Amino acid sequence: RKEVEQDPGPFNVPEGATVAFNCTYSNSASQSFFWYRQDCRKEPKLLMSVYSSGNEDGRFTAQLNRASQYISLLIRDSKLSDSATYLCVVNRATDSGYSTLTFGKGTMLLVSP
């Protein structure tokens, strides 16, 4: 099983639609979870962290289900500018006690007029 799995998409939605992305992770010891956004031919940038209680940032809502090792991202009222690839990211502890991030391959979202 891959460390972080996502549906690659693309998800094609009209402006104003609500769209949800899901992600599963394999390491039950993971403690930190994030969604990053990557625009075409650009670098990834942090969109939001994901907390156990769920969290919201404007039109974006992230949820974490530790029991199922599942993370979700909900985008309401989609805008053209939301078109991007959304990367699910999970931390991984190294043998030396440090922590690094493992990135999913991303889910592509295309919002059309």
Next chain:
Amino acid sequence: DAGVIQSPRHEVTEMGQEVTLRCKPISGHNSLFWYRQTMMRGLELLIYFNNNVPIDDSGMPEDRFSAKMPNASFSTLKIQPSEPRDSAVYFCASESGLQGSSYEQYFGPGTRLTVT
């Protein structure tokens, strides 16, 4: 703040040549990461430095790849000799996190490498 700076932005080279990629992390950040991104494999961690010391290089593909961080403001990733399968976008990222935690990583614009 200028953010993470990478150079060159694009590199086209012939198989067998040496390639050196450069990175300047955000001032004050104590962790630096080199990643490689391809369509097939996504974003892969190559090596991770903390306070200029390599912590985890398990992602470095093979002996042809080497990375150094001589000081807190500069790192290089070298490929010698380069091969066509090394063609990818190479990102450098920095973070101000502490041991055992993951904080936000700031990525540079990447170097798009093409090996012919």
